[in-house]
Amino acid sequence: MAMEGLKLFLVVLSAAVSVGVVSIIFVLRWVLYYKEGLGWDGGLPEFNWHPVLMVIGFVFLQGIAIIVYRLPWTWKCSKLMMKFIHAGLNLLAFIFAVISLVAVFDFHNAAKIPNMYSLHSWLGLVAVILYCLQLVLGVGMFLIPVTPASRRALFMPLHVYSGLLLFTSVIAVALMGITEKLIFGLSDPKYKDSPPEAIFVNVLGVLLVVFGALILWIATRPSWKRPIDQILNTPHTNGGGEDNAKVGQSLSQLSGTEADTCSDFRKRNNKSDDQTN
Amino acid sequence: MAMEGLKLFLVVLSAAVSVGVVSIIFVLRWVLYYKEGLGWDGGLPEFNWHPVLMVIGFVFLQGIAIIVYRLPWTWKCSKLMMKFIHAGLNLLAFIFAVISLVAVFDFHNAAKIPNMYSLHSWLGLVAVILYCLQLVLGVGMFLIPVTPASRRALFMPLHVYSGLLLFTSVIAVALMGITEKLIFGLSDPKYKDSPPEAIFVNVLGVLLVVFGALILWIATRPSWKRPIDQILNTPHTNGGGEDNAKVGQSLSQLSGTEADTCSDFRKRNNKSDDQTN
Known part of the structure; x- marks a missing residue:
């Protein structure tokens, strides 16, 4: 990445991580200070795990999982390792979401x-x-070396679209x-009387x-994508099939893509940056 | 567009328009059958304009405005005319949203x-x-011929990103x-008792x-973008600056882009389709 592009990337990334961490602090302060704290007793302290785990797992970890390929200092690492990190973070987010659902069902019952x-x-x-489903299909398609490269390439745009749509939907x-919790959980004063808790939440x-908007910005900048490892390669470890589809724009902007050692990824990306910024 | 790509486009477009129209029918049935109908009296019939105008204007019309450049039968029309249609639909959506806000403030007061x-x-x-702000900046940047092409090209990715983010946020x-209206508007039976109105809404x-997801799918398919009119041209009527940035991927996939009469847009797009599908 060119120095200018890198600086901007780091600013936006820092903003995203900061806003994400502040969100986690906010949700913890909400349940620990304004609400009944945390517990696993079938009561409100158990319900409170629901927003906490959703914000930490389904929002923050999922957001980080989405942009993990964008971190320039990982571009020297193998694509396979990055895929494991991407899948691992998403699996962790999913586990948090499931525990979070158990908490709310327990409480309701x-x-x-x-x-x-x-x-x-x-x-x-x-x-x-x-x-x-996205997790199972993603692992089946991109981590287990059985799917032909052509099918992986076809599936990649759908994987990217579904991933961003699911992330956005989870925030919605x-x-x-x-909204529900502030209406049901505030009685005297009510939500409409704007007590401090209402403003805070x-x-x-x-x-x-804001966290969602920053993650979506990082994920959709063509010049911030991981440079492709190889144009033609084995279907598995370097993932040429999906790279072709995924980094389509970067790909077509790179004129001399034969050179492919780790050492020149910076130079190649400079070129891509010049053309898009 | 190649025949295969065109068929799929028409299927997804029909689905989007159908779901959008059914949403409008649903919101009308909600306020006319389950609620107090429509009126401009400061009471609930005035409030009811709020969901109706938001769904018709801020969701449906905004969604159509976003994908208006994607309709293949408009690719023979001048880019300037399409810009006026895009801006006009967005202006209409904005007016609907403002009237809808007046209705809810009136009712609250x-x-x-x-x-x-x-x-x-x-x-x-x-x-x-x-x-x-997006509307004012969009008109100022892309319709009024004062902004230099280089600045328009820089601004276009931001315009596209903001547009899709705003559309998504409006649905959220x-x-x-x-959620608010079903909690406040249902008392006996309540929302949690799942009366027919709750299920319906x-x-x-x-x-x-679903409407939002379909519009976002149409808007983000590179092979469904309007082919560029010209590579090098005047900054205004053909909008080369923003086209370069906007249809970046299509642009780089087109190998012979010098030919530029309306008659061969289909042929050129065939080529682009072959490479991406």
Whole structure:
């Protein structure tokens, strides 16, 4: 990456990580200071794991998983290792989401509140199921060396689109969850009276949107993509098939792509940057 | 577009338009059948204009405005005319959104309900303000021939990103609005008792998400982009600057781009399709 592009990347990345970490601090302060704290007792402290694990796992970890290929200092690492990190972070996010669902179902059942009646619950459950499908298909397609390269190339745009759509949907579902919890959880004063907790958690919602917007910006800048490892290569370890589809624009902007040692990735990317910025 | 690509495009476009129209029918049935109907009296019939105008204008019309450049039968039309249609539809969507805001402020003031306390209202108002800014900057940059081509090219990726982010945010804000209205608007039976209205409006929420997902799919397929009119041209009427940035991938996939009459746009796009599908 050229110095200018790298500087901007680092600024946006730092902003994204900072906003993500502040969101986690906010959700922890919400449940520990304004609410009943954390516990696993079927009561409100168990419910409180729901927003905490969703923000840490399904929002923050998923966001980081999405942009892990964009970190320039990982471009020297093998693509296969980066795929494992990408899949691992997504798996961790999924596990957090599942525990988070168990917490809310437990709480509802203990408190005799119906499950799955709200739009938040419908879209949230669909998101978790599709996320699981995305994970299984992603591992099956890109990590296990059975899928032919041509099919991997065809599938990659769908994988990228679904990943960004699911990430966005999860944030939208979180905003609906915040709305529900502020209406049901505040009684005297109510949500409409804007007590400090209402303002504080509204700010958390705004932070989640800003985090999402920054991750989507990083993920969709063509000049910030990982340079391709090789044009023609084995279907597995270097992942030429999906690279061709994934970094389509970078690919076509690179005129001399035969050179392919790790040492010249910086030079190649300079060229790509000059043309797109 | 090649026959295969065109068929798929038409299927996805028909699905998007159908889901959008069904969403409009759903929101109309919601307020006319389940709710108090429409009126301009400071009461609930005035509030009901809020979801109706938001779904028709800020979701449906904005979605159509986003994909208007993707319609292959418009590729023979001048880029300038298409820009006016794009800007016009967005302006219409903005007007609908403003009237829709007036309706909800009127209703709140008459019913002595505080304004701007919820996360829905915060994010919604920010979206309307940023949408206005996007509209003003878009017209100033791409319709009024004063901005140098280089600046237009730099600004285009930001314009596209902001446009898609705003569209997505508006749908997320609509989902929060539906959540609020179903909690506040249903008393006996309540939202958690899943009366028919709750199920019906949850389905409306799902439809809005599906509409958004289809529009985002259409907007982000490189092979479905409008072919560039010219590589080097005047900064205004053909919009070479922003085209270069906007259709970057299509551009680099077209090997023989000198030929540039309207008659051969189909042939050129065939070539692009072959390479990406």
